[in-house]
Amino acid sequence: MLKPLGDRVVVEVIEQEEKTTSGIVLPDSAKEKPQEGKVVAVGSGRVTDNGEKVALEVKDGDRVIYSKFAGTEVNADGKEYLVLRESDILAVVE
Amino acid sequence: MLKPLGDRVVVEVIEQEEKTTSGIVLPDSAKEKPQEGKVVAVGSGRVTDNGEKVALEVKDGDRVIYSKFAGTEVNADGKEYLVLRESDILAVVE
Amino acid sequence: MLKPLGDRVVVEVIEQEEKTTSGIVLPDSAKEKPQEGKVVAVGSGRVTDNGEKVALEVKDGDRVIYSKFAGTEVNADGKEYLVLRESDILAVVE
Amino acid sequence: MLKPLGDRVVVEVIEQEEKTTSGIVLPDSAKEKPQEGKVVAVGSGRVTDNGEKVALEVKDGDRVIYSKFAGTEVNADGKEYLVLRESDILAVVE
Amino acid sequence: MLKPLGDRVVVEVIEQEEKTTSGIVLPDSAKEKPQEGKVVAVGSGRVTDNGEKVALEVKDGDRVIYSKFAGTEVNADGKEYLVLRESDILAVVE
Amino acid sequence: MLKPLGDRVVVEVIEQEEKTTSGIVLPDSAKEKPQEGKVVAVGSGRVTDNGEKVALEVKDGDRVIYSKFAGTEVNADGKEYLVLRESDILAVVE
Amino acid sequence: MLKPLGDRVVVEVIEQEEKTTSGIVLPDSAKEKPQEGKVVAVGSGRVTDNGEKVALEVKDGDRVIYSKFAGTEVNADGKEYLVLRESDILAVVE
Numbered sequence: 001m002l003k004p005l006g007d008r009v010v011v012e013v014i015e016q017e018e019k020t021t022s023g024i025v026l027p028d029s030a031k032e033k034p035q036e037g038k039v040v041a042v043g044s045g046r047v048t049d050n051g052e053k054v055a056l057e058v059k060d061g062d063r064v065i066y067s068k069f070a071g072t073e074v075n076a077d078g079k080e081y082l083v084l085r086e087s088d089i090l091a092v093v094e
Numbered sequence: 095m096l097k098p099l100g101d102r103v104v105v106e107v108i109e110q111e112e113k114t115t116s117g118i119v120l121p122d123s124a125k126e127k128p129q130e131g132k133v134v135a136v137g138s139g140r141v142t143d144n145g146e147k148v149a150l151e152v153k154d155g156d157r158v159i160y161s162k163f164a165g166t167e168v169n170a171d172g173k174e175y176l177v178l179r180e181s182d183i184l185a186v187v188e
Numbered sequence: 189m190l191k192p193l194g195d196r197v198v199v200e201v202i203e204q205e206e207k208t209t210s211g212i213v214l215p216d217s218a219k220e221k222p223q224e225g226k227v228v229a230v231g232s233g234r235v236t237d238n239g240e241k242v243a244l245e246v247k248d249g250d251r252v253i254y255s256k257f258a259g260t261e262v263n264a265d266g267k268e269y270l271v272l273r274e275s276d277i278l279a280v281v282e
Numbered sequence: 283m284l285k286p287l288g289d290r291v292v293v294e295v296i297e298q299e300e301k302t303t304s305g306i307v308l309p310d311s312a313k314e315k316p317q318e319g320k321v322v323a324v325g326s327g328r329v330t331d332n333g334e335k336v337a338l339e340v341k342d343g344d345r346v347i348y349s350k351f352a353g354t355e356v357n358a359d360g361k362e363y364l365v366l367r368e369s370d371i372l373a374v375v376e
Numbered sequence: 377m378l379k380p381l382g383d384r385v386v387v388e389v390i391e392q393e394e395k396t397t398s399g400i401v402l403p404d405s406a407k408e409k410p411q412e413g414k415v416v417a418v419g420s421g422r423v424t425d426n427g428e429k430v431a432l433e434v435k436d437g438d439r440v441i442y443s444k445f446a447g448t449e450v451n452a453d454g455k456e457y458l459v460l461r462e463s464d465i466l467a468v469v470e
Numbered sequence: 471m472l473k474p475l476g477d478r479v480v481v482e483v484i485e486q487e488e489k490t491t492s493g494i495v496l497p498d499s500a501k502e503k504p505q506e507g508k509v510v511a512v513g514s515g516r517v518t519d520n521g522e523k524v525a526l527e528v529k530d531g532d533r534v535i536y537s538k539f540a541g542t543e544v545n546a547d548g549k550e551y552l553v554l555r556e557s558d559i560l561a562v563v564e
Numbered sequence: 565m566l567k568p569l570g571d572r573v574v575v576e577v578i579e580q581e582e583k584t585t586s587g588i589v590l591p592d593s594a595k596e597k598p599q600e601g602k603v604v605a606v607g608s609g610r611v612t613d614n615g616e617k618v619a620l621e622v623k624d625g626d627r628v629i630y631s632k633f634a635g636t637e638v639n640a641d642g643k644e645y646l647v648l649r650e651s652d653i654l655a656v657v658e
Binding site for chain 7 (some may be wrong): 499504518520524527535561564
C-alpha cells in the first residue's frame with residue numbers, strides 16, 4: 001500500500017464509463033478538463049510556517065474531482081493510482 | 095452535488111442573455127472581460143500560514159463577477175459549473 | 189451595485205477632459221501612464237497570513253491615481269467601472 | 283496634492299543641472315544609473331503579514347537617490363513627480 | 377557515510393528488476409514516472425520561518441516513491457545514492 | 471554623504487591594484503567574480519514580516535567581498551561608490 | 565581570512581584526486597554532479613521572518629558535498645575557496 005507524505009493524496013482513477021453513473025459529465029471544450037477519482041490514502045497534513053500540522057480536508061473513500069494534468073501516476077498491485085497534492089483537488093462529489 | 099475544497103467556490107454560469115436583466119453589461123474592448131455567475135457552493139476556507147482557517151466572503155446565492163479565464167469547468171446534472179478560487183472573484187453584484 | 193471582494197476597489201473612470209480641472213496632467217512619455225478615477229466601493233480588506241483583516245486606506249469618494257493597465261473593466265448601469273486591487277492605486281488626489 | 287498609498291513616496295524630480303550643486307555626479311557607464319529627487323509626500327507605511335504598519339524611513343524634504351527606471355510619472359500643477367515604492371529608494375543624501 | 381542537511385534525505389536507488397517484487401509497477405506513459413528507493417539517511421529537519429525545526433516524516437529503511445528527475449546523484453563506497461529533498465518524495469510503500 | 475535605506479550598504483570600490491595587498495586574488499575563470507570594497511555607510515536594517523528591525527552584520531570600515539554585478543553605482547564628491555543590499559555581500563575580509 | 569555573512573559558508577575546494585581517498589566517487593552521467601570540499605568558515609546564521617537567528621548545521625572542518633554550479637569562487641592567500649549558501653550543501657561526509 002502507498003502512504004502519501006505531507007499534503008499528498010493517493011487517488012484511484014475512475015474510468016470514463018463510470019463517470020456518467022455519478023452524474024458528473026465533463027464538457028468537451030477548450031478549457032482544462034477535470035477528472036474524477038476515489039481517495040484511497042491521505043497524508044498526515046501540511047506543516048505551516050508556524051510549525052503546525054494542518055490535517056487534510058479529504059478522507060479515504062471521498063469521490064473527488066481533480067485537474068487532469070496534476071499529479072504523478074503510480075501503478076501498484078495492477079491498479080492505476082495518482083499521487084496528488086490536496087491543492088490539486090477541486091471538489092468532493094457528495 | 096459538488097463540495098469545493100479550501101478557498102474554492104462552485105459557480106453556476108449565467109448566460110449572456112440573463113446578464114442584461116441585472117444591469118451589468120460587459121464592455122467590448124481589448125481588456126480582460128469578466129463574466130457573471132451565481133455561487134452554489136463554497137469551500138470551508140483558506141488556511142493561513144498560522145494554521146487559522148479564514149472563512150470565505152461569498153456565500154451561496156451570491157451573484158458574482160469573475161475573470162472569464164479563471165477556474166475549471168465541470169458539468170454536473172446537465173448544468174455547467176465553474177470551480178473557482180475566491181481570489182478569482184472580483185465583486186458581488188448587490 | 190458592485191461590492192468588491194478583499195482588497196479590491198471599484199473605481200469610476202474619469203474622462204480625460206475632466207482631468208485638467210483637477211490639475212493633474214499626465215505626461216506624454218514612454219513611461220507607464222497613470223489614470224485618474226473616483227472610488228465608488230471598497231472591499232472589506234485583505235486578510236494577512238496571521239488571519240488579521242487589514243482595512244483599506246482608500247474610501248468611497250476618494251479621487252485616485254492608478255496604473256493604466258491595472259484592473260478589469262465592468263460596465264454597470266451604463267457607466268464604466270474598473271475593479272482594481274488597492275495595491276494598483278498609486279496615490280489619492282487631495 | 284498627491285497622497286501616496288502604503289509604502290509609496292512622491293518625489294519631485296531634480297534636473298540634471300541641479301545635481302552638480304549637491305556634489306552627486308552620476309557616472310557614465312553601462313550600469314543602472316540612479317537619479318536624484320526631493321521627497322514631497324510619503325505614504326502611511328507598509329502593513330506586514332502580522333498586520334503591523336511599518337512607517338517609512340524617508341520623510342518630506344529628504345533628498346534621495348532612486349533607481350532611474352523605477353516608479354510612475356505624474357505631472358501635477360505643472361511639476362513633474364514620480365510615485366515610487368520606498369524600496370526603490372537607494373539612499374538619502376545628507 | 378553521508379549525513380544530509382536540513383530537509384534532505386539520502387536514498388539508495390532500487391533497480392528496476394527489484395521493483396516488480398514489491399508489487400509497484402511504473403506505467404509506460406507520457407506522464408512523469410516515479411522511481412523507488414530505500415531511505416538510508418535523513419536530515420535533522422526543515423527550519424520554519426518561526427525558527428522551529430520540523431522533523432522529517434520518512435525514516436531510515438523506508439521504501440519510498442520519488443520523482444524520477446529529482447535530486448542529485450552521489451556514488452559512495454560503490455553504491456549509487458540520491459540526495460533528495462523530502463518534498464520530492466511522493467509516498468512511502470508499506 | 472549618502473545614508474542608505476533599510477538593508478542597503480554604501481561601499482567604496484577598491485581598485486584592482488590595491489587588491490593584491492590584501493591577499494585576495496580574484497581567479498580568472500568563467501564563474502561569477504566577486505569584487506572587494508570598503509563599507510562607508512550602512513542602513514538601519516531590514517524590517518521582517520513580524521515588524522522587527524534586524525540590524526546589519528557589516529559595519530563602517532569593514533572590507534567586504536561582493537558580487538561584481540550587484541548594486542548601483544553612485545559617484546559622490548569625486549569618489550565611486552556602490553549601493554548594495556547586504557545580501558549581495560558574500561564575506562568580510564578579516 | 566574570510567568571514568561569510570548570514571547563512572553563507574566558505575569551503576576549501578578538494579581536488580578530484582583527493583576525492584577517491586574519501587570513498588566518494590562522482591558518477592559520469594547527465595545529472596548535476598556534486599563536488600566535495602572542506603568547510604573553513606561559517607556565517608552567524610540566517611535570520612527568519614520572526615527575527616530569530618538560526619545557526620548553521622555545518623561547522624569548521626566538515627567535509628561537505630555541494631552542487632557543482634553553486635557559489636562564488638574567491639582565491640585568497642593562494643588557495644581556491646568557494647562562498648556558498650548552506651542550502652547549496654547537500655550532505656556532510658562522516
